[in-house]
Amino acid sequence: MQRQSAPVTDRNGPAAVAAVDLVKVYGAGDTAVRALDGVSVGFERGRFTAIMGPSGSGKSTLMHCLAGLDTATSGQVLLGGTDLTQQPDRVLTKARRERIGFVFQSFNLLPQLTASANITLPLDLAGREPDPVLLDRLITTLGLGGRLGHLPSELSGGQQQRVALARALVSRPEVVFADEPTGNLDSRSGAEVLALLRDSARDLGQTIVMVTHDPGAAAYADRVVMLADGRLAGEIHQPDITSVTEALQSLAVNR
């Protein structure tokens, strides 16, 4: 196995996070599913990348492996030069806490914590104080000012997702992963969240990797990576709805 690989680079310099020959097999024997079949891809620092593909193409699996939430069968995941696949759970935990942020489809806030406690949760766990300037700015940008003392059950879906976004951003992680963040939102709230993601890449230089199957959502990204049957199937730079839809359709035809 190749331990020392050359840093994966992209047009804009070294990647914030990258997959090298990543393979993920679920199950064994007859029922084995090759969810990722040798994926090599890099995600540039400070950019907003969308991962697209038909349902079951391995988008979520790729994201989980990139984020150190799941272990790969083979291959490497490089986060700022560290190979996450080689790390014990303790290091992965620390990486998730300090270097990675998450936004999930189903909000995933802790029901018993207030919005503000949910936002600072990863920092709390790391025993760090939030950067007050950044926190203020996030709360203002995300329009959460009046909602900080509320419990998740007292917030709308859009508000909950914005809280989750603030939580992901407040620790200034190297990468923010978002898995279908607009899947459970109405179109207006969805558009707001997507705009916020785009702005944080643009204004804060935040690296963002978003999984989606919605061409409209992908159009907010700087770049779209296409996935089909666990393999890379092309990419689009500066996408718009038309180009993404066409690419998706050609994927469907090729199958």
Add this chain to the structure above:
Amino acid sequence: MSVVLRTQLAGVGRRPARLLLTGLAVLVASFVVYATVLAQQITERSVVGGLSGTPEAVDLVVQQGDVRFADVTAVGRLPGVAEVAVRTEAYVQTPAGDLIVSTDPGSGPLSTVTLSQGRYPTAPGEIAVTPRTVERMDLRLGAGVPVTVGEGGKQTLTVVGVVQPPADAGSLAYGTPDTVGRLTGGDWVDRIDLRLDGGGDSSGVRQQVVDLFQGREGAPEVTTGAQTRLAEARAAADEIDQLFIVVRVFVAVAVIAAGLIVASTFRIVFAQRMRQLALLRAVGAGRGAVSRALAAEGALTGLVAGLTGVLAALAVGHLIPPVASAFGSALSGPGFPLLEAGLTVLLAVLITVLAVLAPALSAARVAPLEALRSAATTGARQGIGVLRTITGLLFAAGAAGIAALVWSRLPGPGEPYNSAETMMLGVVASGGLAFVALIALGPVLVRPVLAVAAWPLRRLGPVGRLAVGGVGGSARRAAAVSVVVALGVTLVTGVLVGGDSIRVLATREAAAAAPADFELRGPTGAALPAAVTDRVRQSPDVTRIATYRWTDGVSIGTMLDAAATDVPVADVPRLAELDTVSGSVTGLAPGRAVIGQIVAELDGLRTGDEVVVGRAGRQIRVTVAAVLGGQAPLHTGILLDAADLTRLGMPAAPTGLLADAAAPGEDGRTAALRSLRAAAAGQPDLAVAVLADQYDQINDALAMVLAVALALIGLTVLIAVVGVGATTALSVVERSRESGLLRAVGMSRSGLHTMLTTESALYGVIGAVLGLLLGVPYAWLAVSAIGLDAPLTLPGFQLLAVFVVLVALTALAGVLPARRAARVSPVTALGTD
């Protein structure tokens, strides 16, 4: 199979842990209920067996009337009678003191003794003696004993064996009916014990026996063995009925506790169920189909779990007597109470069906979509509704009302009191209502307790804060778990406080009645010859000799004909244990006296008051130095200083002496007894009482009660711990999504583990605090209501230990589920719905 039932079963297949846990709760509940029923039987049988002299094999008893040796043969010949044993005894004088010779078959089910040495007597003139008799009366194996019977008749008996009796008074021998018949010289016997053929018709045989004595003047009574045993036990210990009430109260409470546990376990499954049912309803499943499917599932779970629980309890119950006998205590087996077993299983089925149907009914009431939405947040819902608040307050008011009623009717000391059963029922009813109130108001009560208890935890960093948040954030769940712990703690507290009260009561009675190992005295008030006292003082076998004076015919205030003594408190260490209501026994001095409770109550005397004591026409005024919780020592009403007793005209010569054995153990006691008897030799009026034997008896009875209490405590703790374990496990299963999220945002495995364990420990803390707050007052109320005049005590260290142990156990109950949750990969957890 209907689609709905199939869906349910598929759900069970997918998440077997959920069914297992709810099933486990029902199983444990049935186990505890049935085990308590068995414990009741073990207790009642053991207590009765320990206190009555009638063996358990005895089916019928013929006694109290004109019964003769000839009748024994006649009764034995009746059809259906398997075996008879005649019981009668003779009092004879030996050179070493009085000896009681009783009949006993010597072996078989009707025998009350077990042979430990030599052989059992078979021929006339042969006797077997008890071990203490061997020591105290020096009757060795093979010795010939010259005895004097009745009016000077002389016989010689031969010791051929040593037997262990049920209770060894130290002057007991056993022989054949022939031997005893010759000693009594009469034709009469005390009673005949009958054992019937197995499966025989006992009332038919009883009628035949009654017919046999028909027409005879003074025809004896024919009672069943059970009646006789209970009557004998009652005669031996007045407290027996109260003990039984307490044990039955435990059965009732166990049923309530079991219901609570199951309810609280199911409550957590509700949310999950609601969601699933709402979905089924949303896609068009009929209400009837859903209900039937659920009822079937519930009935099956209840039946399997209930049966398993009952069988497990039966196995454990029948294991207890052999295990106990290995540890040297004799306990009876519990038998096979089938009716109770059936009822327990029925209860299990009923509770399970109801618990499973309840969410279905709620799901049917709300719109399917509403149910789908609310189900996701049920666990975190805060506060309680107005209706629930009102219900809770009503129940609390009811509990307080009944408690107040019981309180107002408590008996004064020494007052006649025969409503213990009703009063205890009141206490139990009030406690039950209080618990319903606790369940209803729980979510509101959790917060203040948590706020105090969690203060140090919050300081421990994010994991502690999250644990507190996890408990406080879902007050309903926390309340559901804590109530179970609270119930357990309440019961344990009740047993401890009650046990402590009884222990103090027993020590107090022992200190007053048996302040030393031996008492040597003559007839009432007669002076002890100085020579005897001197001989006792010179004996190396006795120590702590204290002479005293004792007199009756004393008036104390308005009380006439009381007894008084001047036993020197400083010389008799055990008197320091005398329970004082106020003041101190060491305050005794010339002009200052210690009075018994009854004397104090009669005139409303308190420490510092003056009272006039009179005797033989003289009167003195003394100040009350202390009021005792019971009688004054040596069954008197007042303990005076020696100078005061002299002022009342009492001669200076002591009337008796108290002494302890110099050496410990049975040998020391025997040596001391012999030298006291030797000192009193030639003075037929003087009697030596072995107070130490009484002390031992009280201690034995106490150990027995304590063993029963411990067994019941064990069951209570079991149900509390399993309740917490099941609930914690369920809540972990239900919250795996939260666990996944915490792991995803960077909580370490050990952090998650610590957090979940801390949460369950917090449930323990909340429950234990609530339990102590309820348990101590109710225990005091129960102790007062049972009418034993026992003091109210607060065994602080024991209660602290209960608190610590319960919290540790609840934390422990959370360890396994927490470890499971921490192991799960974040992705799996996040995917769980």
